[in-house]
Amino acid sequence: MKSYQKLTQPSACRLEEEGAAPAPTGHGKLAPCWVGSGLLVAAVLLSAITVWVLQQVSVGWPQPTLPPKCLLVPESHRFDCYPERRVVVTQELCESRGCCFIESPPPAGGKRGVPWCFYPPDFPSYTLESLNQTALGMVGLLVRREKAYYPRDIEMLRLDVEFETDTRLHIKITDAANPRYEVPLEVPRAMKKAENPIYSLDFSWDPFGVLLRRRATGMVLLNTTVAPLIFADQFLQISTSLPSKFLYGLGEHRGPLLHSMDWNTLTLWARDVSPMESFNLYGAHPFYLLMEEGGDAHGVFLLNSNAMEVALQPAPGLTWRTIGGVLDFYIFLGPDPNMVIQQYQQVIGFPAMPPFWALGFHLCRWGYGSSNETWQTVRAMRNYQIPQDAQWNDIDYMDGYRDFTLDSQKFASLPSLVEDLHKHGQHYVMILDPGISSTNPNGSYWPFDEGLRRGLFLNTTQGQTLIGQVWPGFTAFADFSNPDTHQWWLENLQRFHAHVPFDGLWIDMNEPSNFLDGSEEGCPPGELDSPPYTPAVLGDSLSAKTVCASAKQKASVHYNLHNLYGLMEAKATASALMQIHGKRPFVISRSTFPSQGRYSGHWLGDNQSQWKDMYYSIPGLLSFSLFGIPLVGADICGFSGSTSEELCTRWMQLGAFYPFARNHNTQNEKAQDPTVFSPAARTAMKDVLLTRYSLLPFLYTLFHRAHLQGDTVARPLFFEFPQDVTTLGLDRQFLWGRSLLVTPVLDPGVDSVTGYVPRGTWYDFYTVRSTAALGDCSIPDPCQAPRCASDTGMVKMSAPLDHLNLHIREGAILPTQKPGTTSEATRRNPLCLIVALSSSTSAWGDLFWDDGESLDTFEQGSYSYVVFNVTQVGCSGEGRGASEVTIGTLSIFGVQEPPSKVLLNGQEKPFSYLDNQVQLHLRVPCPGESPSLGVSIPPLLALRVTGRVGG
Template identity: 45%
Template sequence: MPKIQNKTEKPREPDDDYEVVSFEEYCDKPADAKSDLLSLNDNINYRIYYESLKMPKDGSGSAVEEIYDREIEGQKETSLNGQKDAPYTKLPFAPFGKSGNKFRASLFSGIIPKPRSDGESSRELRYQRFSQRRSSLQRFWEQIKSICPGMLGVGLVCVLCVAVWLVVGGALGGAWTEDKYRKLWERVHPENTEKPMTYYEMIVPEIHYHDHNNLSTKNKVNGSETAKKATFDSDEKYQRQMRPKPIQVPTKDDHDTGAKYLERTPEMLQKMCAQVTDDNMRFDCFPQDGSNEEDCLKRGCCWKLTSVPGAPYCFYPPQYDSYTFLNMTERKRGITAYYTLNRPSGYPGDFQQVCLDIMFVSGDIIQIKITDAQNKRFEPSYPELPMGYGSLKKMTYKVIVDSSSIGFKVVRLSDNVTLFNTQNIGGLILSDKFLQLSAVLPTDTLYGLGERRTRFKTDLKTRQTFTLFNYDQPPMENINLYGTQPFYMALEPSGKSHGMLLINSNAIDIVLQPTPGITYRTIGGILKFYMFLGPSPSDVTSQLANVLSTPFMPPYWALGFHLCKYNYGSLQVTRDVWKSNRDAGIPLDVQWNDLDYMKDGNDFTYDNVKFKDLPRFVKELHGVGMHYVVLMDPGVSAAEKPGTYPPFDRGLEMDVFIKNSTGQPFVGKVWNRVSTVWPDFTHPNASAYWTEMLSNFHKKIPFDGVWIDMNEPSNFVSGSLYGQCAPEDLPYKPHYIGKEGLRHKTLCMDAVHAAGSHYNLHNVHAIFEAASTYYAMAAIRGTRPFIISRATFPWMRKFAGHWSGDVASEWHDLRMSIPELLSFSIFGIPMMGTDICGFRGNTTVELCKRWMQVGAFYPFSRNHNSDTSMPQDPVSMGPEVVAASRTALRMRYSLLPYYYTLFWKAHMHGDLVARPLLFEDPSDVTTHDIDEQFMIGPYLLISPILWQGATTARAYFPGKQPWYNLADGKLLSTGGWRNVTDGQMIAVKGGGILTLQEPPEGVVSTSLCRSRPFQLLAAPDRAGRASAALYWDDGTNLSTYDESKYSIVNFTLDKQEFKSTIQSWAYGMPPVNKVTILGQKYSVKNVTLNQALCKKPVCEFTYSSKTQMLVVYNLMLLLNEPIHIQWTIQDKMPKVGTK
């Protein structure tokens, strides 16, 4: 039998386990108390158990049965020891009292304490039962003697009688006031809190407090089982609600682990299976191959054929009895429930006892953790999750845990919609290498759950299973890709939304079905979820940022255009491509090199023949305000001559490489000529090692950013180059993994890291590498790091951006780039893009032109392709692509102040940079399916042409606000569908104000643009209003925020008045030389600037009735002073007015 783990001052006897507490302590004990409050029945029951152990037994255990066979007043009691007749008389007084100094409890505690000496520890808890062989008067007299030895007077008896009366009446020192009785009554009778307090004899058989120490499970009153339910509502009050358990399930004794599980009868199972009438409600009970009726029934599941595609033949019955409720504890910030294994799951290593711990992180965030209560299991150290708590004053949910069922459900309070219900849904399976949890959802519309090639919206109308396990795989449908992002956002038809994040670094299968339902399966670790209550999609992503932190703030130059190709062949070709595109007027900021710059494919080297002058070239880039990014794979060559390759030599000295099962460095093969080892980024020395290697290389090549590739980690051999991997021995094989198992194209699962096995750490390898790279670059350069990573995991947002890998030069891949961008936006990685024009295969002029037109507006904009593909930089593709690229990229560069402000908002608040249209109006169900358009921030809509041979795109304009064409300022739409040309693909939403910087003619880079004057473009909504903010700093400083070296200016438009206000000013901004107001239907008569009439030489304006634009220009307005522009209108609108 488990014991309460009290900290004692001296060794205890086996039965010194219980704590008798006063009523005040029972009602008011703090939530973080280390001991638990138990009922009177529990105390007595516990004592009986130990007394029975001390009694002599014959072979049949008759001594115990003799005690259990006694029946007094028909009162039944159930604990983990089984149902038994209570060997005590129903007590005629309240069971709680105030503790005294000399005794452990007062007369009215319901337990007779033994006297203790002055030196005896107060934590030694010894009690004795009421004896059946003594009269009530004898027991009362013994109490008097135990309380006051030698002071047996009539006066004291009278005093005690008066005290009894006062306690019963509720007047003894305020301890038993009406409020206290009502408080106790409400704990016991939540369904009838209005009922006046009655006599205390009603309390004894019904009080049953949650038992954290697994000593008792249920109350049975008069043979009928009742269930306790704990809820948490918006008033932060706790309730206990009693309702009959629908089906009584046989359970095994928690203290007899060898007890045989009693199977349900075929009749009972058949009756339960018949309750599943809809085949879409079937949750798969036998996900392995080779299911059959016999094995299915052995698992206690239902077997029935079906014609519904994908529906399982073997499925769980309602209330599948894998676990049995033990007990539950409520606290201010959550609920903890314990369960014991009820039946074998069919998978080895079942958790014998399970802890369900639900923590209310804030009023709109919940943490749900399901663990092995007896054994510590692996949990990834990344992401670092918040330790603090938010306010619970505005609760948006309640969580229900019910002793009559396994699991929990989360209910949104505003409309009482159940958002996530696991109670008796599917089968809760918790074993060493297979963990499973199923839930019913309120909607069949989900987004997220990556990385995978799919439409943005995941439709649950058909069953689908997909795997999340980092894998070096070019993007294609129905297979796991480079990263693991186990986060979904659900969207209901009403527009309300919630999100769910699973923190687990093992391989994961996600099963979606039309119930609508979801099943999580993972092969290790624990189940740790964070739920985000929204209710809007933007609320969900902001709440996600509160848990995972906000994205890193990129340097300003990283928002420019990037150019790369695998295997330029030489530095001369690299320089020629860079120079030709720059001279052609292609806005360009960053030149990259793939691994062909390395010597023999080795990290931290460069080819001193083909790339001999690389250091000089990088300095040349810096001299014209441009930047350079290098590729850095995690694999280090293991076959160089000793003393010739410091990355390997130093790695051995610092003992930082991943080990094999024998303790030697694990050896595989990637781009290095012979063999490869991998740094263990969880090792205490790894960060110092990686910083040293990058620093030494940076002294040779002063690169500005790092591209970390192949970091799933990828391996050209499946497992070890030398020797064999240990058998993976998986009772459940994830749905999509390589033919050789988990080790396919990666390391052996038994490879050893400092933080554990590769089996547990595979999916987080990249995030440890990204963190080490980020901090190394910050130390080396002293400015904001810029890192792009192929593999991802939650929390990658803090260190790196992402690109979608080796996409093909196909129209389908062009279209799929937008769902990928949108998915990673909601994952919280805003620095995201796809290789423009495609990576694999040869592009075409038309495809590359269309891809450059949309790729120019990806947050991360880079043209890159493989060594076997034709050159595809704009100049190499010819004049048509050059013209389209130059136009699109010049527009992007003009918008960079807007982009930069969006990245600042993402960094500070978790806002999205690229976002789906559904964020504009979640209640507009048309937007729920759109993934061939996307928004940049709240005010720019990108509607590209994505189909071969098309000259227009079918575009949807959400909401009822006006939309203006950014290219010419004309009104484009007031909502709904319309066709747009490539000259109309960028629309500005009414209600926004854009800060622009027109690029110079000729060569264009961010360093040249940042010094250009600002231009403000105001797009009024239907009410004639608009607003926006501009954030500005030096674009590179790491400590901008800590040192407050930034400026924020707010702009507002209210009909015929435009203003600026200064929110913060600590860094200078360029002046404003033009203000454009769109949507002006009436001719403008005159304009005033800061209360003075607008006239030359400091101000001019034009108005066009054709475009309905007012342009105030020839300005030189400093933003550290307020701007105030007003205008008056004429009754008639001339065709063109100029003044």
Template identity: 35%
Template sequence: MKALTTLHPSQEQASFVGFVSGYLSPDSLCAIFESENSQELFRIAITDSGIIRVYWVNGDDVYAILQQEAGYPRTSWVPLQLSVTAFGWEITREEIRITVNHQGSFQIHTPSGNFELDSFLRQHHSLRCRLSSPASESLFGLGEKVGPLNKKGRFWTQWTTDVAPHEDETDPLYQAIPFALLGQSSEFRGIFLANSARSYVDATDTENLWFGVDDGPLSLYLIPGPQISQVVARYSALTGRMPLMPTFALGFQQSRYSYMTQNEVVEIAKQFRHWHLPLDVIYLDIDYMDGYRIFTFDPVRFSDPKDMISTLDKLGISLVTIVDPGVKYDENYAVYQEGHAHDHFISYLNGQEFLSRVWPGLCAFPDFAKSQTRQWWGQWNARWVALGIKGIWNDMNEPAWWGYTENERACHPDEEVGIVHRTSSGKELPHYLVHNLYALLEAQATFEGLRHASSLRPFILSRSGFSGIQRYAAVWTGDNTSSWEHLALSIPMCLNLGLSGVPMVGPDIGGFLDNASPELFARWIQMGVFFPFARAHTAINTVRHEPWAFGEDVLRIARRYIQYRYRLLPYWYTLMYQAHIDGAPMMRPLCWYDPSDKARNIDDQFFVGEDFLVAPILREGATRRHVVLPPGLWYDIWNRQWLEGPKEIEVEASLEQLPLFIRQGAIIPLAPRILSTQYWRDTSPWPASLWVLPGHGRFDLYVDDGRTTAYQDGSFSLIQFSVHTTEDSLSVSWQWIRREFYRDIMNQPVILRIGPISGTIHHVSLNNNVVPSSRIHHAILSIPITLTSDGKVDVIFSRSNHH
């Protein structure tokens, strides 16, 4: 395959597309356009949610074939009307109008976003087209990419690749997510290139974007907005939304390549408890295995895994183990024996089993395109977690392979020629059309195996993936580096993954490669606990990266921020529910709420949900930073003062301080002080308190059992909290929206904290009963309430200043 640097047509000979006839399909669900020899060239259809699909026919649609084989939900299409015009054709559906001319240009008009597509070109098997995109329009999404938040100005490739280290110019990376989110002023729109072949987005043209694929159809889903949240919601509905993960997935997690013995693992766990550090998960990297054979423990170094797992459980810590797709070529090894006997491995066209070296040596690789293989793989994973393991970590699943002989370099796409996959119906698919889907299909196999074996929610972490990986797994950003550059880089990387439909995402806290300094680790853990997925991890031959390894000052900082992460767990859990319902990222860029030109280019700050603005320190030695405050009133938690935006400020930030601001009218549910999510599960109120900041706001608190899939059958509760503030009064009310899930612990008092109130409080009532003035301390009103029914607190006060 030729490495491309541009999709512009000037450097190569390419044929143009033209139409001579257009007509509706018999069911009127798509418009079909043909060439002179009656060859079908294009189809246009519209989904029931208003997404327009422009589809250039070109060989097998492997993505659609495997979607259907894997049982993905079918897209619902709506009937169209087609009329002939002087210049070509016009397609209409309610307020959507699409004009098509004989040269193959498309003008698409919707009430909430327009698209202009032209220059459809073919060269051999590859296809490309041009989308008009003015220079003022920002480009977001594209999954996991280096560089700034706005991706304009570069050429981007979607091809799942094992690469370490990655730097500012590295592309592609582990994930392949061909979704572009475009925005200018207050109008956003999206484009999903639904093709599993290697694909490209060329953003080097000032006024246009070029989309291209190496093979297969040019299948474009054009997603109108106009709001950024609407585009992400429609895209995530198309590719799938994350299920609720077990609550421990939101806790702090610790890993190393590798913890070498079960005694070391237990000692790490005990050290976390000794230092009063919250922790929910410890990971086992590849060295726990017997000769790197998956689904095995080393018989000497991990001689009693059940005892190790039991000890961890007593400490409130779950075990997650790495499972790579490479199955060691060993005729005495049960996993290989079964896979070989039942034809579960990838092969060449002649039927010979494909083998390549990874960590165990020569390996065979499951063919996840086949449903029988996915089921077989899921069963092995289910048996594995039956030992008490709580989750699966999928690595090396790009797939990464290093060649047949020891001195070969890593396989290049050109070296994958001749490798094929076979579907359950026997259809042969070349690997280069399945490559990008390999990790997605593996994650699906693992997820379904765990889901069918237990009522407990699966937890899977995946390094690689394609659009839709969020249906099965959390994602981390791979082998980053312990550097200030990578500390800063992780913000736009994770923001764009969130905008690409992947909400549960985070970097290796502290950096994987090289050694973190105490200052760097402190700044990273401050920031890292505000990412959806919070795991510290480091490579072999690095210094220890556990929080106590950097001295007492860093340990104290780590403890404080990890504890704050745990206090916010009810807030995080509700954000996870929101992502499950509408695809909204848990970690959001400033332009999610402020689409101005300035906000669209800010990538060193971010929101957690709607209410927290996080502005990390990203430079060595820095003790202050520039902060852009969005419109509205913001509470500076360190200086305990209200600041009014929009404006730009300089804030102090000693090593102990992460600049953090909370929106006026925020309602923040807080958990009790705990060391593990297991400890509040059955014994503590959830939440333990609610912090209400004066203003106008609403928060819908989500509650369920945190462990099982019972929520899918309606076993969950929603409580809607709201705050309304005037010049001389404030009211907080709560109302049960749904109470199918109800726990006795919710009969316990929850502390409602209101404030700071800038003024003199004269009267407070709870459900019309007077509350004594002893509940007021330092402008904070603290009232014990119960959430067994709807309720209301009213506060009467007089202002002492403007706020």
């Protein structure tokens, strides 16, 4: 018997329709989840009508008589049939599309609320006409019997389903008769069908729909029968119910880490704009992670680079809308969030291993008036012995803001400054924009002359070079979809590097940004620049502050490639740096797209010197961890506006734990590098940077794991505690890896902070007293750390202005070093091992070590990798490699009673014991020529590290 079902429980909708052709083996037919009949439907309908009538009486709105099928759809499950902006949706307009029209009270704050125009349960969609088995899955034919309301709808679609792995499903829907643009992204190809998938897949035939379940729990992850599939040439839409409201990703946007499901639309179209809520920002990442009830997780990636929006609604439900390409979905089944992100990166590619120096502290500003002024800042940092690895310059260094030029007056000494940086083990990074000045006399500016000669710039529809305007004035835009442009870019960089030997590159304005809308002549009429549907982009136009969508590029039109522009430039830039230096490249890009982590890191754009901006940086960096771009951070202390000493001190504490740590601000504002503040603030900033530098071996190892298998570096708490529902909404704290908890102060005028302490024992990173309250800290040798209280829940921690709360998770072993003022100096110091014993007297940790700069050291075996594993019976470590490291100090926390002696390779050694901590000095290589290193504390535990040299 058919019955009405809630849309959030589509699993109950499975049935065989009377008279239908049998479905393929193993795949039943599904009715749409609002189909129903009998007394239950009548009762539901009567109830819905009664509630609706009472609502209209209460608000006093006269309404026409509505079809019962429209009243059957609850408000939270109304999928928008008229999503156009800047249109007053009337009943006539709505019903012209065959949809239901019910007015609803407007939401507060001007946001979009319940759609007035929504799909009825019987709205025409595609029918699945055939479904056949293939070597990897299935191929099907979808047919639409009635025309859609967008032009050039496609009558027949091809459905390809591939069971690629046990945890990855690939579903692609495209035109059955004609080729369409697809994203030129290298993705893995399955060689055989998954043998034991942890998911099951079913289809509805008429109307067509997909229903995906997790086998272990029966949880329905996707159910696309909730609204019709629409596939027109420039409007593609598919909707699904969701199993929970805990959804993350879908960038780049500013806001909390956990997205609101309250009629929230997220637009993906790369745009140059200072970060603000509710608008599309610099990058496009059509990927979401969703946490299910019970702690399981899955992810969905739509491989599509066209302008797009994703509409979230309270059902919970989601609608994808894009205006080109194909619907190419990858679904990742986890089942835990870490595994989902690893599986996602198996498709888009694992991030590159950064050079070791990239993890140091970077300093920049727009407004250094000369190379001498830049040099003064560097010298001041050295004078105060504040750690710094890289000095940057913004566009100030250029002659007329033109790429690959140097202001010969104000920055004449820049080559000498770079030489000085190198002598001190430091590095130099400069900015480049993709807009190339086009107004120079012929023969006077090689980058433009040569690019024009080779045809390497974006063109108009008439085949002329498209001219926009950026910092140097009128400009042409490099076409990085053309392989020949990569060679021209390399040649430009080689020419400039011969004069100024830079170490890394900062590629900015690469959405691409344009001070004009489209070009100096505007954009031509047509459906590329004025498509039938425009997503909710800032400026209400695809060409707002960028180039025309109709611009011609080598690979396609800009309409298709816009969101890929930053990725393509990053790829060209990383390749050029590798050829120039023969080492790992360092590139930071503003615009990003999936797979960007293979070529660059990212900074979160032109933020403000405000407390809320500091908070928003945390969900920003955590979102990019989900996107496979672990080298990420915000402008510390804020870019625009004037910071305060308190704000900058707190932000330096937080920023010291961004994976990418750079202090940067704008021109015409006071300087905000650490040297310009009071002695107390300067000391606090210096101390937290020294703490970061002491943890560089740990951080570097996290990046190795990200590069090798797609782990996150900075991660949300729910990644480690997915069954703890409290963690699902936390975005004012974060973890480095699985074991270091960062709890910054994000509010002014306070000397304490409340943070969540998950279950288990946590050790305060600084204090040497086992009975100290959380947050009551001093700053001794970074190789020391005591035990803290094992309380869980929200805890108020002491946080004076000179203190950042850090806690080590029980069971962790952290490799650290005594910090120097550069990463190069730090690397010369012996390692310190912090062993944080669990309640079961166990701990685990690892260390990856190489020369910090060579290409492919892991692949070539030129590294050391040591795993430390402590148990109550003993502790062992295994290692291999060619880079020898020395363990200088070992600190073991959680030793409950003073040991009578400590043995090193069977020989008794001196040690110290304070507040449940044993500390001893070793000065032994690991791995070294000796076959083993053993430390024992009878009768509690024994630690033994074994290893070999040579890879």
